[in-house]
Amino acid sequence: MAQRRTRRAFGGLRKLPSGRWQANYTGPDGAIHKAPSTFDSKLDAEAWLADRRREIDRDLWNPATADNRTCPLFGDYADEWLETRTIRGRPLKTRTHDHYRELLDRHLIPEFGDSPLDAITPAMVRQWHAHLLPNKATMRAHAYSLMRTIMNSAVGAEYIDANPCRVEGAGSAQRKSRTTPATxxxxxxxxxxxxxxxxxxxxxxxxxxxxxxxxxxxxxxxxxxxxxxxxxxxxxxxxxxxxxxxxxxxxxxxxxxxxxxxxxxxxxxxxxxxxxxxxxxxxxxxxxxxxxxxxxxxxxxxxxxxxxxxxxxxxxxxxxxxxxxxxxxxxxxxxxxxxxxxxxxxxxxxxxxxxxxxxxxxxxxxxxxxxxxxxx
Missing domain, CATH: 1.10.443.10 (Intergrase catalytic core)
Structure with missing residues (x-):
């Protein structure tokens, strides 16, 4: 379903594929500020914008608290994702869980753990991947694939609009040699x-x-x-x-x-x-x-x-x-x-x-x- 935007005298509204509504506006500082969460109905989103407009009109608007950010940090979100992740309704296998935990602790959280999900950009991901495990192609592909999967979940949860993991072919590794079966x-x-x-x-x-x-x-x-x-x-x-x-x-x-x-x-x-x-x-x-x-x-x-x-x-x-x-x-x-x-x-x-x-x-x-x- 295509995302629908609504033009308004103040602020903007967008209906997400989930049916919920997202609101944003341009503040007196010239920056775009998003609502800290999505809304069940268009009426609720409009009410939030109306409150922000009144704050600006009465000089009560504060740029330090304008966003009231609730977007979780990558480290916190990744930890929760791992513990609640299921495949076809079943928890992760023990070995898969431990493998993901190791990748997170060694390669993902040290780089992105303290960053809010919506602050992670494609440029940050590309720079991280460029220096990631240069001599271990398979582990490098696994780490990138895990990062991409977690960020896909964040898109589905509507914390971010798009997945910043856009390095073409980074999720796969070419095998260096073929297995020769025994006679x-x-x-x-x-x-x-x-x-x-x-x-x-x-x-x-x-x-x-x-x-x-x-x-x-x-x-x-x-x-x-x-x-x-x-x-x-x-x-x-x-x-x-x-x-x-x-x-x-x-x-x-x-x-x-x-x-x-x-x-x-x-x-x-x-x-x-x-x-x-x-x-x-x-x-x-x-x-x-x-x-x-x-x-x-x-x-x-x-x-x-x-x-x-x-x-x-x-x-x-x-x-x-x-x-x-x-x-x-x-x-x-x-x-x-x-x-x-x-x-x-x-x-x-x-x-x-x-x-x-x-x-x-x-x-x-x-x-x-x-x-x-x-x-x-």
Whole structure:
């Protein structure tokens, strides 16, 4: 809906898309002064302007108190925004909340915290962004995107008229390198060089494309050896203070049942028999102290194992990428990949299908073999 302005002998009125009214006037000092808040009706806005006109006529107008500013400071507004932010009606995930908190405390509030929202200009944002994390493109994009999102909320709350975050392309970062999935042979080498109690963890990360947080929260009750499945209904996330909390998987689609490839099922059975406690809630991959397995403890073994496979570049999360590409190579559809990986949208699944298209040469070679068979 277009914003409507009303011309008046004194002051101006504007009807906002929300249906509320905004009022402003030019004071004796030559500056434009806005009402400290919006109004339910045009009549209320006109009454506010009439009061300001009487103050001016009676020489009661004071430039120091003219605006009676109620626009909150960025720091206060950002803090409240973070604690009340929801996505599809649900609170932020623990890891997302902590990530936003870190970005605010390190990069946004030190720069803008003491500024009223309506005092932050596009020039201020451009200058801030120009010097922001020059060697960390991804974090730089995250910080800018958070700033833009918060200011969008301020526009919606009618504290500001327009978002001052207008740096084109600043909210995205180009990936410096593409992930190269592991081959089946490389996976086998990595597994062989892991301690026995962690070999199944690598297998499930790769062949079932499970996330790290999903893996460390798996319990005996989640594994069905008869059906050959793993139920993914929870994830463990490490907070900034080092404590773990149990939450749902990354997205709603992350709650899923994943079938293990037949060659993994005997390994799962052996692992349950040898390395897992008897209780239904016993963790599959327990740390030495009985708690959750930390990345540091895992990497102590994983890094030498990947080195033995000649893959120093392969992050543990890349095993999930490997599993996704392997699934795509079997001819899995987008919907099937989306379900297996626990993605809410098809965009990520499409990446793995594109990666699988590297098999086209192999397919062409196989087609030629059909002709060769007829020529004999």
């Amino acid at each position: 089946v042979e490389e996976l086998a080498t990595i597994v062989e060089n892991m301690p026995e109690r962690l070999r199944l963890m690598v297998q499930l990360a790769a062949w079932c494309a499970l996330r790290y947080g999903e893996l460390i929260e798996l319990r005996r009750k989640d594994v069905d050896l008869v059906g050959g499945t793993v139920a993914v209904t929870r994830a463990a996330v490490r907070r900034a203070d080092g404590q773990y909390v149990v939450t749902t998987p990354k997205s709603e689609a992350g709650v899923r049942v994943v079938h293990m490839p037949p060659h993994v099922i005997p390994l799962a059975e052996e692992h349950l028999e040898t390395h897992v406690g008897r209780g239904r809630d016993a963790l599959l991959f327990e740390a030495g102290n009985g708690g959750y397995l930390t990345p540091t403890s895992l990497y102590r073994w994983y890094y030498p194992a990947r080195r033995a496979a000649g893959r120093d570049d392969l992050r543990f999360h890349d095993l999930r990428h490997t599993g996704a590409v392997l699934a795509a190579l079997t001819g899995a559809t987008l919907a099937e990949l989306q379900q297996r990986l626990g993605h809410s949208t098809v965009s990520a699944a499409m990446r793995y299908q594109h990666a699988a298209k590297g098999r086209d040469k192999k397919i062409a070679e196989a087609l030629s073999k059909l002709i060769e068979g007829q020529d004999k």
